[in-house]
Amino acid sequence: MSTTEGPPLIPGAEAKKISLDRESAGAHRRGGWFNGLGQRWNALPRQKQWFYLIIIVVLAYLLPVVNPPFISTEPGNNWPLACAQMSIYALVAVGLNVVVGYAGLLDLGYVAFFAVGSYTAAMLTSPDSPYVHIPYLWTLPVAMGVAMFFGVMLGIPTLRLRGDYLAIVTLGFGEIVRIMATIIPAMKGQVGFQNVGHPPGTDAAGNAIFLNSNGTPWYWLTLSVIIVVLLLAGNLERSRVGRAWIAIREDEDAAEIMGVPTFKYKVWAFVIGASVGGLSGALFAGQVGFVNNQKFDVVTSVLFLCAVVLGGTGNKVGAILGGALVAYIPLRFTAIAEYKFLIFGVALVLIMIFRPAGLLPARQRLLAYGRAAYNKVTGRKGVGDAGGSRAMSTRVSDEEKGAQT
């Protein structure tokens, strides 16, 4: 940052400079409230974390039912449907976060996997499709599988590329899927597929539970899927897989030289990201009930990316927040919905300036059993690893400054 260099022009600038320096020593300490939250969360003992988690989950399930005033999108938009859409975006963001946040691979064509999932669900359930029909719930794993296949097909040739080149190639892939949907007759272009299937079940009156107009069951289904995906993503994060991803993001060459098969794990990141993208696409197709080629443009890709960056790149909880926000804002503030890209653009710029690590920049824990080891060396009991490291990081960086001068 150039503002921290050069002589102070105004009185007090020197003091500001010092505080900026100190902040850059622990960049995540910027902007207290949210960060304080992450820090305190990590410092909580396990049982307490579970206790609060259960409360949060229960509240999350109640969200479409309670229809909280002021927060609610009504009267402009049906609140349960808004919740369903928010949950689908949140799931997309969790998947994209694996690719962009963990492995640091800039994927601008993520919407393609979402589209693949949507079309898989549509073509296997819609009466407009001449192909085999299977029950809707079965399309979820199938959509994941098909998207994973596309992930491998895209990943193997392109993941030898780095940075900007990869971004451009994935951008192209995003467009290819949309264009294929337009020109391949079987995918029915703009006409698309009506009456995409939904999960079984009827209520007392004999009406289907999973109606396109009823957001609540779709929201509950997606929320349950998100919880499972989060648990699995957490398992990956705290394993050699997550460590390989973060190492690749931090310094790919160094990771490779330390014996990490970087190419293999980049492909895995793509494939796992793709599977979640495909899954959310299938949920989207079922919820909306209609799939055509109009919904999967590059702009949507950028919106997904925006969700991840907004929430805090690399943080899966942040991704949920980002995804939900990106869906929520245009639905809540219908008057400005037309300008959503302008708003998100400005929001991104502001985030980059004031909170470069996103709204929830909590660090990932990469060792499942690290807490005990850390506690042993610090001699503390019940203090979280990341929390502990953060609390002391200032002290060390001060020491470091002393050592260098």
Next chain:
Amino acid sequence: MSEALEPEIDVEALASRGVDLEVAERVAPDRDIAVKVGDPLVQVQNLTMKFGGLTALDNVTFDILRGEILGLIGPNGAGKTTCFNAMTGVYKPSSGKVLLEGKSLGGLAQHKITRQGLARTFQNIRLFGEMTALENVVVGLDARHRTSVGGALLRLPTHVREEKSAIERGMALLEFVGIADHAQFLSRHLPYGYQRRLEIARALATDPKVLCLDEPAAGFNPAEKEELMQLIRTIRNDGYTVLLIEHDMKLVMGVTDRIVVLEFGKKLADGAPAEIREDPRVIAAYLGEPEDDVA
């Protein structure tokens, strides 16, 4: 058969220097090496590296014997780092070969070369800044894991066992290099000297047969340098072979068993520290170089 050449370990002397033998025992390499102590473990044969018109490495040949500390010295820009890069697969050599235990490393992917047993540190520290010290080391232990995505997703018992043992070994390595009390710090927040030590721990984590250190004492004061050399000796005493790039002549003389001198990409001399010190060509190459100049 090989014990005779193994350096005698003086337990008390080591303990007085703060070396914990119990830790050293846990850290010691536990794999087979096909080469006897004192025989060539790495053979660098006619290695040439060209960058466009510049020949950074010109027909360089030398051996690294199992169990020794080999010094690789030379003025700035002599091609020492380039030699490391060509050996470890970062650069593809223009010609020549590198053999480990008699087998060519040519054409292998970098991570495979590391897994064969050739590990390195970087002259300009390259840690994973957003990871803690312990996590950095555990990344180096990647090759020890058998389970991958499936095992991690389902938390299979094998995976859990591997994770726990990786943490245990990672902590042992941190203890070994003397920074265990900083295990939970993000590596970018570590003091400079600790970062250098962490690089060594991370390289040791790959369970190398040969540990290549690229100016590990750069930026250290004399006392810190001496401490680091003690550590390098301990590493060798634990059964590792060490290739050490170091700029400071005095330091290299004290710690190495043999020295290879590079100048302008060519091998200038090769021999015991005492011979190298007397070699007029080496003296000439270093003439005008300040003693404590750091590359």
